[in-house]
Amino acid sequence: MASTGSSSSAEKAGAPALSxxxxxxxxxxxxxRTIAAAVRAATAGLSRAGGAGxxxxxxADGGSTDGTREAARAAAGAGGLVEAAFEPASPLGELPYHxxxxxxxxxxxxxxxxxxxxxxxxxxxxxxxxxxxxxxVERLVAPVLADGIDYVSxxxxxHAGEGALTRGIVYPMFRALYGVRLRQPAATEFGCSRGxxxxxxxxxxxxxxxxxxxxxxxxxxxxxxxGFRAGEVELGVRRVAPRGTPVDLSTTITQVVGALFADLExxxxxxQRVRGSVALPVFxxxxxxxxxxxxxxxxxxxxxxxxxxxELREIWTWILPPRxxxxxxxxxxxAPDRFRFDDRLWAGIVYDFAVGYTLRVMAREQLLxxxxxxxxxxxxxxxRDAGAVENAGAIDEAAERVCLAFEAEKRHLISRWRWPxxxx
Amino acid sequence: xxxxxxxxxxxAATRIGDHVADFLPGALVALVLMLGAVIVAxxxxxxxxxxxxxxxxxxxxxxxxxxxxxxxxAVSLSETVALVAYxxxxxxxxxxGLTALNATIPSRLADAVFGYLPHLIAALMILIIGxxxxxxxARSVLIGAVNxxxxxxxxxxxxxxxxxxxxxxxMALDHLGIGRSVLLLAFAIFFGGIVLAASLAIGLGAxxxxxxxxxxxxxxxxxxxxxxxxx
Numbered sequence: 316m317a318s319t320g321s322s323s324s325a326e327k328a329g330a331p332a333l334s335x336x337x338x339x340x341x342x343x344x345x346x347x348r349t350i351a352a353a354v355r356a357a358t359a360g361l362s363r364a365g366g367a368g369x370x371x372x373x374x375a376d377g378g379s380t381d382g383t384r385e386a387a388r389a390a391a392g393a394g395g396l397v398e399a400a401f402e403p404a405s406p407l408g409e410l411p412y413h414x415x416x417x418x419x420x421x422x423x424x425x426x427x428x429x430x431x432x433x434x435x436x437x438x439x440x441x442x443x444x445x446x447x448x449x450x451x452v453e454r455l456v457a458p459v460l461a462d463g464i465d466y467v468s469x470x471x472x473x474h475a476g477e478g479a480l481t482r483g484i485v486y487p488m489f490r491a492l493y494g495v496r497l498r499q500p501a502a503t504e505f506g507c508s509r510g511x512x513x514x515x516x517x518x519x520x521x522x523x524x525x526x527x528x529x530x531x532x533x534x535x536x537x538x539x540x541x542g543f544r545a546g547e548v549e550l551g552v553r554r555v556a557p558r559g560t561p562v563d564l565s566t567t568i569t570q571v572v573g574a575l576f577a578d579l580e581x582x583x584x585x586x587q588r589v590r591g592s593v594a595l596p597v598f599x600x601x602x603x604x605x606x607x608x609x610x611x612x613x614x615x616x617x618x619x620x621x622x623x624x625x626e627l628r629e630i631w632t633w634i635l636p637p638r639x640x641x642x643x644x645x646x647x648x649x650a651p652d653r654f655r656f657d658d659r660l661w662a663g664i665v666y667d668f669a670v671g672y673t674l675r676v677m678a679r680e681q682l683l684x685x686x687x688x689x690x691x692x693x694x695x696x697x698x699r700d701a702g703a704v705e706n707a708g709a710i711d712e713a714a715e716r717v718c719l720a721f722e723a724e725k726r727h728l729i730s731r732w733r734w735p736x737x738x739x
Numbered sequence: 740x741x742x743x744x745x746x747x748x749x750x751a752a753t754r755i756g757d758h759v760a761d762f763l764p765g766a767l768v769a770l771v772l773m774l775g776a777v778i779v780a781x782x783x784x785x786x787x788x789x790x791x792x793x794x795x796x797x798x799x800x801x802x803x804x805x806x807x808x809x810x811x812x813a814v815s816l817s818e819t820v821a822l823v824a825y826x827x828x829x830x831x832x833x834x835x836g837l838t839a840l841n842a843t844i845p846s847r848l849a850d851a852v853f854g855y856l857p858h859l860i861a862a863l864m865i866l867i868i869g870x871x872x873x874x875x876x877a878r879s880v881l882i883g884a885v886n887x888x889x890x891x892x893x894x895x896x897x898x899x900x901x902x903x904x905x906x907x908x909x910m911a912l913d914h915l916g917i918g919r920s921v922l923l924l925a926f927a928i929f930f931g932g933i934v935l936a937a938s939l940a941i942g943l944g945a946x947x948x949x950x951x952x953x954x955x956x957x958x959x960x961x962x963x964x965x966x967x968x969x970x
Contacts, residue, residue, distance in 0.1 A: 412970055413970075477968055478968060478969065478970060479969055480969040480970050481969075481970055485970075501970050555968060563886075564886070564969060565882075565883075565886040567969055567970060568969075571970055615888075618888065619885075619886075619888055622885055622888060622890065622892070623885050626881060626884075626885045626892050626893055627881070627882065627885055630878065630881075630882070677878070678875065678878075678879075681878055681879060681882055684882045684883070684886060685882050687885075687886045688885060688886070
């Protein structure tokens, strides 16, 4: 590998100036089990993706204490790794859903290195992925270098119950808002062009509270809202090694959906003008479904939904219009085998929560957490619909129906946004 | 004899006249002050009431959890606030008027009330903040418990709400200097009793059930958590 960096901090005084055509960064935090394989795969991928030009492998580690850094250095060999210098987040705060505290600072440091190195393409890969393939780097870099794509997002093959928050809220709302069919906008891997790196660094969300949790989504939004060309690349199956105690569902919803709603306010002039959506170029062959589907307990999800309706109905009345509450009551009275959460009802609920979040009808964290039982109800219905067949086509069809419902209900969001009281 | 009587009567009449002459301007000022207080209080009541209704104060207060501070169910919080402002101005006007009379006892009363006023305001603030905090914590507990699929979520939430409310009422009363030792004793007995009752209930009645629950908690994933990557 024609690495030009030294195996030391990128911002140390006296460090040689970096110059690289392609920068690949691994973000890590206590990933000693997977880091060596990820470094080897990235190194192999870089040598293929970079061609004859100089390339650079960067490690952005969020203060690992299990020997991740040492394992990465050993796997990269002497002079094969540049370590990004940034201030790791305090370990006392709430753990983000992706398990990397201070991810925003890590990505910012990586992007600065890429910017200073004058890289034509920059790729970020999360080191907790078990089974990073060398061709991932190549696939994420090629659309940038060869096809003029500015933002390359991965598309992973997943079972019905996996990534349901993305399928049920993030992707449909992102698509309806910004008009592009970016199916996994909160993915922790991406590739970007030099122009987009500079655009990312100009954004003002880096210093915001809780930026670390939803930073990937914010970057995708910045790319799309900034008019940059986006594309998707098929990367197959994504197996993730857990980082410590997994974050519970309501915290994940708070972080991910909170980031989506926060940007709604910031980019109101962009999304209110967008109508419909356009498909993005997809690179690489579609990967088949692999492995067993993780168990999703539909009965437990339905219990959660019914309990939520019984106890949180009063809180929901502050956010949702009366007709939605009536619809929800009808759902709670439905037999489990006939339970079906209407897609348009779901889209309306998410939009009403977005408006409630913006109007601060109650503490924002409470509002987002109170969405959990509703999401459980929707997920139970979605898994019943798509998971019964359990093939990629059926899942995509079910997800497409949800997206179309979000696009159709967008006028409801715009109306409520402009006249919040008139529609109560 | 007659001359002496006449002199005494004249002196008495002069003294009364002097006293009346001393008292009358003060009384006039007191009357003006009270009249002014009535006018100001009425204007404040009307303007404040309308302003609060215009700002949808009742709805916002209900959400903040201070709707319960309304005087009684038939009167809204905005009307209660307007009424409190009305009577406060009226009483202050009355006390100010009494001070103008230059009488010893009313003046002392007025001084005492004016000295107590900051404590009253502080106690009221404690109550308002306590009510807001009670509502906030109760809602947080309710949402958290529902997300953990605890079926007695409402009970937990109510317990937290009343606990915070009781503590804030006790703090307010303590600030006003009302029944300090009684309050301290009552709280010690109340909370000590709750902890003792809970310990006895768990230790004697539900020891096995608690053991099984902890064992289950350690062995199984929480209900509803399927270890699925939702993002």
